[in-house]
Amino acid sequence: MKKNLTFLVMLFLSIQLFSQSPEKFNYQAVCRDNTGLIIANQPVSFLLTIHDLTSTGAILYQESQTATTNSFGLVNLQVGGGTVQAGSF
16 A cells, blocks of 8 residues: 555656646736826727747837726736737747
8 A cells, every 4th residue: 555655656756747838927007197197998009929038128029009098097008919010939
């Protein structure tokens, strides 16, 4: 019995799990104008950029998207789902 239990424990510890990373990830923002007022129910454009190490580092990936805000100025985007401008996701 001990041998079987030891074998099962070793078997479960040695199993490797493989998974795929998602093709897109969610980004949510509240849009405001220069005075801080919410931009409600309006189309807005975004240029999403992923930099290397710092915000001034090399651009690894860049895409553009257009979305419409809701009544609270909220917009939901999926990074990886826009028009690619630079790099690959």
